[in-house]
Amino acid sequence: MRHLVLLATGGTVATRSRSGGRRVEAGAADLLHAAERVWDLGDLRVEPRDAQSIVSFAATVPDVLTLADTVRQASSDGAEGIVITHGTDTLEETAFLLALAHEGQTPVVLTGAQRPFDDPATDGPRNVAAALRWAAAPEAAGTGVTVVFADQVLPAVGVRKVRSLELAAFAAPGRGPIGHVDELGVRAHAVSPMAPFLPPGLTDLPRVDVIAQYLGADAGAVEAAASLGARGLVLAGFGAGNATPATTRACLRLLADGMPVLVTSRTGEGPVAGLYAEGGAALAEAGAVMAGDLSPWQARLLLAATLAVESEPDRVRTHCLRWLRGVGAAAG
Ligand SMILES: NC(=O)C[C@H](N)C(=O)O
Numbered sequence: 001m002r003h004l005v006l007l008a009t010g011g012t013v014a015t016r017s018r019s020g021g022r023r024v025e026a027g028a029a030d031l032l033h034a035a036e037r038v039w040d041l042g043d044l045r046v047e048p049r050d051a052q053s054i055v056s057f058a059a060t061v062p063d064v065l066t067l068a069d070t071v072r073q074a075s076s077d078g079a080e081g082i083v084i085t086h087g088t089d090t091l092e093e094t095a096f097l098l099a100l101a102h103e104g105q106t107p108v109v110l111t112g113a114q115r116p117f118d119d120p121a122t123d124g125p126r127n128v129a130a131a132l133r134w135a136a137a138p139e140a141a142g143t144g145v146t147v148v149f150a151d152q153v154l155p156a157v158g159v160r161k162v163r164s165l166e167l168a169a170f171a172a173p174g175r176g177p178i179g180h181v182d183e184l185g186v187r188a189h190a191v192s193p194m195a196p197f198l199p200p201g202l203t204d205l206p207r208v209d210v211i212a213q214y215l216g217a218d219a220g221a222v223e224a225a226a227s228l229g230a231r232g233l234v235l236a237g238f239g240a241g242n243a244t245p246a247t248t249r250a251c252l253r254l255l256a257d258g259m260p261v262l263v264t265s266r267t268g269e270g271p272v273a274g275l276y277a278e279g280g281a282a283l284a285e286a287g288a289v290m291a292g293d294l295s296p297w298q299a300r301l302l303l304a305a306t307l308a309v310e311s312e313p314d315r316v317r318t319h320c321l322r323w324l325r326g327v328g329a330a331a332g
Contacts, residue, residue, distance in 0.1 A: 001044065003079055004080060005079040006128070008031055010052055010085075011113070013113035013124040017116055038129040049070075054087070056090040065204065082106060082108045083132050084098075093301060096157065102196050110156075130182070133186055139179065147159050149170045150169065150170070157175070162268070173270075173293070206308060208233065209233055210236055211243075213235065213247060213266060222250035233261045234291070235262070238265070238266065238279075241279075241290055242276050243283065252286050258313040261289070262299045263284075268295075271290070289320045292327075292329025
């Protein structure tokens with residue numbers, strides 16, 4: 001009988017509707033009971049554990065680093081699969097950070113819900129049942145951190161919340177789904193990439209700010225980030241990775257001073273490249289890292305995690321590039 005751990009952290013999947021708005025009230029045991037009513041999980045031994053009890057828009061990097069340690073503990077306690085229930089708002093960031101920390105073959109699977117626990121048509125129990133099924137499947141071994149939602153299995157790297165209220169809330173554009181779990185059972189299509197490097201015991205990560213690009217954006221956000229002590233910047237750039245002339249100039253100044261800059265796209269799908277003079281090409285030429293198809297939010301965590309293990313600018317750059325190539329996000 002497979003031994004799984006179900007770690008509850010909160011999120012809509014665990015909320016009930018109250019007068020002031022939704023509140024996290026259901027724990028891991030409640031979520032497990034509800035999942036057992038969807039599919040017979042009798043061939044699994046699932047141990048419910050309450051890790052946190054928050055909505056995910058209130059979660060912090062230290063919360064996720066603590067969760068990474070909880071996952072390590074569950075794994076060393078002998079869990080053969082770990083399912084984490086989580087709010088959907090920042091699930092893509094938690095999944096990514098856990099992937100940077102996760103080693104070994106034990107599958108770690110995140111799931112959640114778009115509708116509350118007490119909604120008569122809630123999607124939570126089916127998502128949790130599917131996540132447990134996937135975590136127990138031999139196909140999941142070695143796939144690292146994945147997200148199971150609305151019958152799809154998605155890789156941690158590249159996963160994004162793409163719909164605010166619809167049940168199929170997540171996608172991994174250009175990368176997934178890597179499997180499905182439904183009435184037919186578990187079907188795996190490919191294996192998620194994994195390149196962990198985050199050491200245990202970290203309690204926080206260095207500050208990295210995301211700089212949004214929009215029509216006529218000036219240098220203010222870049223300058224503010226630097227003066228607030230950011231150790232690195234991520235540009236949520238236009239198109240294939242461009243920024244306004246003012247933003248580009250401000251970034252070039254910081255790059256010259258040794259501040260690492262990662263470039264992403266605000267479009268939602270596809271890689272970035274240094275194509276335009278005085279835009280992405282100028283940034284790339286000055287040493288900015290084109291962060292492949294990563295979202296600004298996942299690129300921010302890649303840079304922050306890198307800064308936790310490297311400080312010299314060239315080494316930070318090389319480390320990010322190697323990692324991006326390793327997961328197929330950047331051109332080799
Ligand atoms: N569907 C959800 O879980 C959204 C919720 N606000 C959360 O992230 O906790």
